[in-house]
Amino acid sequence: MASHLKKHHRRLALPPLLALVLALGGCAGQMAYRDGNTLMAQDQVEAGLLKYQEALKAEPTNAEYRAAYVQARDRAAQGFIREAERQLADGQPELAEQGWRRALALDPANERARAGLRTLERNARQAKLLAIAREHVARGEYDLAKQRLNALLTETPSNEPARQLLREVTEKTAPSAVETGLAKAYKQPITIEFRDAPLKQVFEVISRRSNLNFVFDKDVKTDQRTTVLLRNSTVEAAIYFLLLTNQLEQQVMDANTVLIYPNTAAKQKEYQEMTVKTFYLANADAKMVANTLKTILKTRDVVVDEKLNLLIVRDNPEAIRLAERVIATQDMPEAEVMLEVEILEVKRSTLMNLGVQWPTSIGINPLTDLAGDLTVNELRNLNSDRILLSGISGAININKTDTDSNLLANPRIRVRNKQKANIVIGDKLPVITPTVSGGGLGGFASDSVTYVDVGLKLAVEPTIYLNDEIAIKVELEVSNLVSTLTTRNGSTAYQLGTRQASTTLQLKDGENQVLAGLINNEQRGTGNKIPGAGDLPILGRLFGTQRDDNQKTEIVLSITPRLIRNVQRPEASASEFSAGTDASFRRRPDFSARPAVQMPALPGAQPRPGVGAVVELAPPAQTAPVTLSPSQPSGPSPQQLQQQQFQQMQQQQQMQQQQQQQIQRQQLSQPTQPGQPAQPLQPAEQIAPPAEPAPPAAPAAPVEESPIPSVPPPVQDVPLSRGQPAPLPPASGQPRPLQ
Known part of the structure; x- marks a missing residue:
């Protein structure tokens, strides 16, 4: 019996104990929440996050605690992520990995932290592929290097080292269109100088060196004069300038043949390939x-x-x-962004109904006869047995009701750059409107139905910039049904409550922004008490009842952009690249300087007065000869030339000395004008123009062992054998030294 009573006592004591525990838990949660707010205000994010966790653990259903915890968690995670990204940019991938893992410990669903870890893995894998590609290039395995680089760039097109290496490999392996069509002839180096020379002669010189065939249209004036001076250039550049300055155009016919035609509209239609x-x-x-x-x-x-x-x-x-x-x-590809949106309706409703509800009125009704009439005699004999009291009723009100907020929506939407996205969550309320068509007996009535959206409507339009910042145009509208109205003609109308917000903000990638302030606060108080006594403090509750109804609703919008892809x-x-001229898209050649290569003059080419040409297509085996046009002053001094020539003289044979003596005697027959600088002799690889006619001199004595015949005066230049040094120029008024 005693055991049964003890169990019954425990069951009776359990509800008060549970209530006490819940009350203490609520107080602990409120204190932790306040401490968390204080710490967050001091920018102690991690400590504040722990306090919010304590508050949420004490009251798991409290939406206000949950919203604060989510905001603090995102703030702490974003701090770790930003620090990790900075460390990665500084070349510290190990520290960056630690930061991203700390962010994932706070928010396991944080996509930005996961993307950071994937970036580390991808960077390590790509660094290995890039190293392998460099090894292939070093060994000359360009095809394998291309395969590695293409696979790497397919995954990450913005990898600049891989793109640079691929460009280098492509330049080495893939010839350009000109090199392919003309067997690389256009890329051969050349130094060429022509002054007022026939166009045909210039092309003949270029043809001999480059092994190109030139075919001229019948309307090309091959005898027209041209001047071109190019040093350390290319065959392509020489042809380009010749065509450009003479209003000509070219058409590649085969691997080593080029057609030259006038650059006119008619000829373009005839020859230009499409x-x-x-x-x-x-x-x-x-x-x-x-x-x-x-x-x-x-x-x-x-x-x-x-x-x-x-x-x-x-x-x-x-x-x-x-x-x-x-x-x-x-x-x-266009830029894209993932918008993480969280919309909370923080609604707190408090209803307090406390006090004694006294009757508001008392009715006294005397008992009457069956007819319901009260006579005077009965009124005189009225007593307590014949009096009926009504309306005597009361109640004791002890009631308090609290409600928390609820989550409206938590969507994640992916949007392209400058595209609008809409989110609608709610209901469509039908609005019925009766209409009557026609008149009289033939008319008929009908109902037209239209729909009104009620609920949540969110419209976003992002603009993504190249610095990874996102500007977002946000339009938020939250509506609810307040009441239903019926008009006189029977149609239905609705009274809607609406809260709207529209703004444009600019955020960084992963930066969270909370928009709040859409508050609706309603306070209603109703009192039912005895006059006078009900107004007493504290004791007034015994003489009346007070009903307090407080409703506070706030819409909170949290938005976080996650950049998926930006414009590269x-x-x-x-x-930026060359696009030719308004008249032609002709490509400009490569004008980079290259070593000059000398080439002998055309056999049998006779110089004309005022005409000079120098063609160099390869560097000489030893010291490069000095090339001067007739109109240019001498470069090196006669003493320097004399020293060089004497060094070469010691290496020549006796026959070469006799030849030089004969040439020297012929040149000494030409007197030098006083004050006029001596003109150096042109090398054998040049076609030199003649100087002014000199007075005739006595013919030189012939030398039998010389294979070079005597030249009658005036003599301007005598071709020498390749590799034979040129004679020294004499000083003014002095005879030339013998070689």
Whole structure:
């Protein structure tokens, strides 16, 4: 019996104990929440986060604690992530990995921290691939290096070291169009000087060195004079300048044949080849790209296939090549961003109904007869047995009700750059409106139904910048049904409560922003008490009842942008390049200096007055000869030339000395004008113009062992054998020294 009573006593004591525990837990949660707010205000994010965890552990259903905890958690995680990104940029991947893992410990679903760890893994893998590709390049295995680099760039197109290495490999392995069509003849170095020379003669010299065949149109004036002075240039540059300055154009016929024709509209239509190319676009809009080509390149033959998103272009090869580069700058993937949105409706409702509800009125009703009438005699004999009291009723009110907030939405939406995204969560309320069509007996009534959206509506439009910042235009509207109204004609209308917010903000990648302040606060108080006594403090509750109803609602919007992909800024070479002139898209050649290569003059070429030419196509075996045109002053002094010639003289044979003596005697027959600088002799590899006619001199005595015949005066230049030194120029008024 005693045991039974003890168990019954425990069951009776359990509810009060549970209530006490819950009350203490609520107080502990409130204290932890306040401490967390204090720590967050002091920028102690991690300590404040621990306090919010304690508060949420004490009251797991408290939405206010949950919202504060989520905000503090995101703030702490973003701090770890920003520090990790800074460490990665400073070349400290180990510390960056620790930061990202700390962020994941706080928020296991943090996509930015996961992406950071994936970036570390990808960087390590790509560094290994890049090292392997460099080894392939060092061994000359360019195909294997290309495979590694293409795989690496497919995964990460912005890897600049890999792109640079791929460009180097491509330059080494893939010849350009000119090299392929002309067997690399255009890239041969050349130094050429012609003054007022026939155009045909210049092309003959270039043809001998480059092994190119030149075919001229019948309208090309091959006898027209031209002047070209190029040193350490290329065959391509020489041909380019000749064509440009003489209004000519070229057409490659085969691997070593070039057709030269006048640069006129009629000849262009006749000779210029046209190329048709199809461009498959992966990201850009075909119509927009077509308009760009028509505006920039003046391309007329462009066909757009919107279904396949491709372009078909017909133009000359130079225009096609430029179109490829223009399209490459446009056909790039658009930037995208993931928006993490959390919308909370923080609603706190408190209802307090405490006191004694006394009757508001007492009715006295005397008992009457069956007819319900009260006579005077009965009124005289009225006593307590014949009096009925009504309305005597009361109640004791002890009631308090609290409600918490609820989560409206937590969507994650992916949006392209400058595209609008909408989120609608709620109901559509029908609004019925009766209408009558026609009149009289033939009319009929009908109902028209329209719908009104009630709930949550969110519209976002991001703008992504190249510095990884995102500007977001946000429009938020939260509506609810307040009451239903019926009009006189029977139609239904609704009274809606609406709260709206519209703003534009700019955030960094992963930065969280909380928008709050859409508050609706309602306070209602109702009292039912005895006059006078009910107004007493504390004791007034015994003489009346007080009902306090407080409702506070706040809309909180938390938004965090996560950059998925940004626009890759093109390289300088891709964003700026030569596009020819208004009249032609002719490509400018490579003008980089190269070692000069000498070439002998054409056999039998006779110089004309005022005409000079120097053609150098390879560096000499020893000291480079001094090349001076007749109009240029001498460069080295006669003493320096004399020293060089005497050094070479010791290495020559007796026959060469006799030949030099004969040449010296012939040149000494030409007197030098006083004050006029001595003109140096031209080397044998040059075609030198004649000087002014000199007075005739006595013929030199013939030398039998010399294979060179005597030349009658006036003699301007005598060709020498290759490798034979040129005679020394004499000083003014002095005879030339014998070799």
